[in-house]
Amino acid sequence: MSEIHTFTVAPGVELWWLPTTKFHIARLEVNFLTPQHLPETTARKMLANLLQRSSAEWPTEALLSRQLAGLYGAELVARTTILQNLNILSVAISSALEYQQQEIFESAQQLLWNCLWRPNLDEQQQQFAANAFKIEQVNLNHAYESIADDYPLQASLALRRLVYQNVRDLAIPAFGTLEQLQQLTPIQVRQQYDNLLKNNRIIVTLVGAVSTKTVQKVLTALQNFSPRQQKFAFRIKDLKSNSPKPLQQTKIEPLQQSQLALAYQTSGRWSVLQVLNMMFGGDDQSLLFQQVREHHGLAYSIYSNVNTYQQLIYVQAGVDGSQVSLTETLIKQQIVRLTQENLTELLHHAQLALINQRLELADTIAVSANRLLLKALNPQAIIDDQQYIQEIKRVQLADVQAATQQLHKIAGYYLIGQDKE
The missing domain is CATH 3.30.830.10 (Metalloenzyme, LuxS/M16 peptidase-like)
Known part of the structure; x- marks a missing residue:
């Protein structure tokens, strides 16, 4: 296995680079970590969807997809994960390093930072654009509605609630709930976004045989993030179960x-x-x-x-x-x-x-x-x-x-x- 290189840009902001030649592509992933808190789960999922599908420069999914296609099939993905005590919102881009002597990954990296730093907000910059928010709200609502026909998933989620009944923050799936979605507003998601940039611990992973010049560009981009006041650490949650019977x-x-x-x-x-x-x-x-x-x-x-x-x-x-x-x-x-x-x-x-x-x-x-x-x-x-x-x-x-x-x-x-x- 290739040697891992680590860089600390500021307190709570770090880069982990695996310079492997195993892949013909490279992947840059920005992970935002904060303590898992049940009431915020759906808002973070909605934020991930919004960051993945549009930005100020490409305000529709079609425009952003066209830009990615121009980078020879670069892939931009965003997701949320609950890992014990942490909620991790990840935004990643994967692309070829170059094509016909044209640097592709450099442009892909810029696209990712563009989507992160210039999201699709309204003219007053106070909340996410109403049209983009509505589209993602409908998409997520349809996903929740589909659970009604997915009985194995229903059973799995119900069992999860039983197992984690004394650890409520883990009783919810990472994709959130319909009840929370119905209460969610574009302003609340904007507040989540601001908190993400200012307070979340940031661990960036870079996988691929990129040049040291590319690594330096990532480090330079990370200097835009202010030092974190808290470095949220991973820890395993205790089930706190004291029931004598199942x-x-x-x-x-x-x-x-x-x-x-x-x-x-x-x-x-x-x-x-x-x-x-x-x-x-x-x-x-x-x-x-x-x-x-x-x-x-x-x-x-x-x-x-x-x-x-x-x-x-x-x-x-x-x-x-x-x-x-x-x-x-x-x-x-x-x-x-x-x-x-x-x-x-x-x-x-x-x-x-x-x-x-x-x-x-x-x-x-x-x-x-x-x-x-x-x-x-x-x-x-x-x-x-x-x-x-x-x-x-x-x-x-x-x-x-x-x-x-x-x-x-x-x-x-x-x-x-x-x-x-």
Whole structure:
């Protein structure tokens, strides 16, 4: 892995550069970090959408898209992410370094700064332009409305609210809620923008074999940001759960397919939890897929995923309403199998699957940029592929069994489908 270069421009303003030759393009990403606060979640999502789709110089999405096309397919993206105690608003541009001796990435970098520093405001510069705001409001509203037809997502969000009921700032998805959107105004989003520029911690990641001249231009641009009064640090949130029994919620709807969403907690190294999850329900060779879906035919779909921060394993299944109880019984049986049986072959498959997944993702420049950000936030984070592979290979069956023995259910959401009478 190439050596990472770090630069501190001012307190709370820094650049992390990975000068890799692995990609034929480069990526510049500006990450604005602030403590995750539930009431501001939707406003930050709306702000990200506005910054991505228009600016003062290119006040419509069509004009901005045309400008990007002129940079030989440069891509501008913006998103918000909730990472434990932090809400991260990221604006990134990826483009070729050059084409036919024309410097493309230099122009792409200028476009990104243009969108950040000169957003699409009204004539008085007091709020975001009404037309742009309305378009993004409608788009986001349609996205929220689509959740009504996405029952797996409904179940996942409901389970999230149960798990984080004592940590309300994490109970909301990064894309916000319809209720908050309905109360949002262009002036409030402008206030979010001002706070973003003045107070958010800024970590810029640069991935690609750019010249030192390009790096210097990024550093010069970052001097426009004033020093931050606070350097918001990453920390893992405590679930603060003191319930002696698993939290449960059931909702009955006129649906053909029911949704079962369960959350389990355990303890163990991150590598052990990743292997455990892959063996349990991480792919089509896992116990849940092979036993619950293939052998018993109880689930239309079933899978698990892992949150190594809170050491959670989530299970979600689409099942017939009459089979929910039996499906959960079979899930419990697979947990018992993980603790008692000699599943060495499945262990080796899980390790290989995780390694292949890791190497496949490493071919994506956005993933490299994200790993660089994680390293900036947590010096202990493993971003080197070979180090990751070594940690996964270190996992023994006894490690998985020990973590599985501590696996206990903390929440369950049941979206039960019933035929209309």
